[in-house]
Amino acid sequence: MKVTLISIPVRDQEKALNFYTEKLGFLKKKDIPLGGGNRWLTLVSAEWEDGPELLLEPxxxxxxxxKVYQDALLDAGYPYTQFDVDNVDAEYERLINLDVKFSMKPTEMGTVKVAVFNDTCGNNIQLVEEL
Known part of the structure; x- marks a missing residue:
């Protein structure tokens, strides 16, 4: 058994697509109309194109x-999910320069360094670097 798809709730699929591709660097893999303005819209990491797909779930x-769960996590400042990076400080600087808003600057926590940003679509996302 293996993980092939992870979904993240978004309130605007087009806005999410733009943010995740233009700011975060993900690649669009599937974009299938489902009716009612909804799409089966998946992305993959540019660094791992054969890895799990990220579904931008409306x-x-x-x-x-x-929506209630997403709002509760956002209001509490909890990340919905995490993305691993090689260097949190470098990724933080890159994203700050793209006007991404962070609620937590790079911070060491034991064996990891983390930072948290808002994806503009209802979610906090945590970046993690193993030290």
């Missing part, structure tokens, strides 16, 4: 519990 627009 769940909060159609399923209230999803």
């Amino acid at each position: 769940g909060p627009n159609h399923f209230e519990p999803c």
